[in-house]
Amino acid sequence: MSSFPDFNIDTHWIVSLRGIKNQVDPFRPYAFFVEKEHTSGGYIEEVTTVFLTNRECPFKCLMCDLWKNTTDESVPPGAIPTQIEYALNHLPPARHIKLYNSGSFFDPQAIPPEDYEKIAPLLEPFETVIVESHPTFINHNTLSFSKLIKGDLQVALGLETVHPEVLSRLNKKMTLSDFEQSVNFLSSHGIGARAFILLRPPFMTTEEEGIYWAKKSIDFAFRTGIETCIVIPVRSGNGAMEYLEKQNYCKPPDIQSLEKVLEYGIRLKKGIVLADLWDIDNFSSCEKCLQPRKERLNRMNLLQKVVPPVLCSCPT
Numbered sequence: 624m625s626s627f628p629d630f631n632i633d634t635h636w637i638v639s640l641r642g643i644k645n646q647v648d649p650f651r652p653y654a655f656f657v658e659k660e661h662t663s664g665g666y667i668e669e670v671t672t673v674f675l676t677n678r679e680c681p682f683k684c685l686m687c688d689l690w691k692n693t694t695d696e697s698v699p700p701g702a703i704p705t706q707i708e709y710a711l712n713h714l715p716p717a718r719h720i721k722l723y724n725s726g727s728f729f730d731p732q733a734i735p736p737e738d739y740e741k742i743a744p745l746l747e748p749f750e751t752v753i754v755e756s757h758p759t760f761i762n763h764n765t766l767s768f769s770k771l772i773k774g775d776l777q778v779a780l781g782l783e784t785v786h787p788e789v790l791s792r793l794n795k796k797m798t799l800s801d802f803e804q805s806v807n808f809l810s811s812h813g814i815g816a817r818a819f820i821l822l823r824p825p826f827m828t829t830e831e832e833g834i835y836w837a838k839k840s841i842d843f844a845f846r847t848g849i850e851t852c853i854v855i856p857v858r859s860g861n862g863a864m865e866y867l868e869k870q871n872y873c874k875p876p877d878i879q880s881l882e883k884v885l886e887y888g889i890r891l892k893k894g895i896v897l898a899d900l901w902d903i904d905n906f907s908s909c910e911k912c913l914q915p916r917k918e919r920l921n922r923m924n925l926l927q928k929v930v931p932p933v934l935c936s937c938p939t
């Protein structure tokens with residue numbers, strides 16, 4: 624059973640528990656790399672990911688730590704195209720690109736819309752352009768950007784969880800209906816959508832509850848027309864999460880739970896389901912099976928097939 628604190632969790636409380644931000648340069652992306660991913664065409668292909676440096680997201684979600692690599696003020700016009708150019712000049716070619724900006728690509732305070740025309744030609748080599756956005760910012764700017772780029776646009780939306788009470792307490796200021804409307808809007812304009820789903824967000828007091836709601840969230844996402852679900856094991860590290868952990872309102876999930884949710888999602892065969900493996904070492908306490916489990920998750924991500932389980936004496 625979920626359990627909730629009796630104090631008010633709001634933006635002020637979440638921000639008050641934060642540490643300091645990292646030093647970032649408005650003219651440099653804070654990370655970039657190329658990795659393999661199972662893509663919509665059913666192939667394993669190279670995908671470029673660029674983490675853009677820009678102004679902090681106006682939503683202050685309870686579990687979010689993306690603010691750490693953001694600026695307080697909007698970056699000047701021209702900074703974002705410079706960052707993309709810099710990353711592309713330092714990376715091998717790929718067919719698809721993700722431009723993740725720790726917020727919403729279509730937030731005009733984050734990515735100036737006047738930069739769209741400079742960004743679009745840089746994206747010409749890519750068949751798919753994936754950006755992220757909160758449903759609030761899915762609007763005419765999304766359509767303008769989609770028309771400017773040569774490849775297909777796909778927007779990643781944080782569904783987080785379909786647990787109604789938990790979702791409302793994440794300070795995300797989004798309902799399931801907002802999410803569904805955005806997916807409908809995107810698909811009615813020929814734009815694809817992927818969903819981020821949290822495994823064991825705060826207030827899910829047991830591992831089983833975390834698994835159950837992650838599976839329900841995948842079901843919901845596919846029902847709305849999502850093409851790809853990314854399951855993210857919730858980590859702490861933003862201040863508020865550590866506070867709630869100490870009070871037993873949350874606990875990071877086990878790597879085994881991520882395997883179970885991924886197996887479930889792949890078996891549905893409704894679309895692509897991927898496990899987020901960022902910081903995955905933090906979700907296991909068994910040195911014996913961590914590496915084989917990581918490899919198993921990676922193989923399942925790439926093949927979109929359930930592969931034989933890892934056998935270990937640690938509790939599952």
Ligand code: SF4
Pocket residue numbers: 680681682683684687688689725726727757781795
């Ligand atoms: S909307 Fe996304 S980027 Fe913004 S605070 Fe929430 S989780 Fe973080």
Ligand SMILES: [Zn+2]
Pocket residue numbers: 909910911912913935936937
């Ligand atoms: Zn083990």
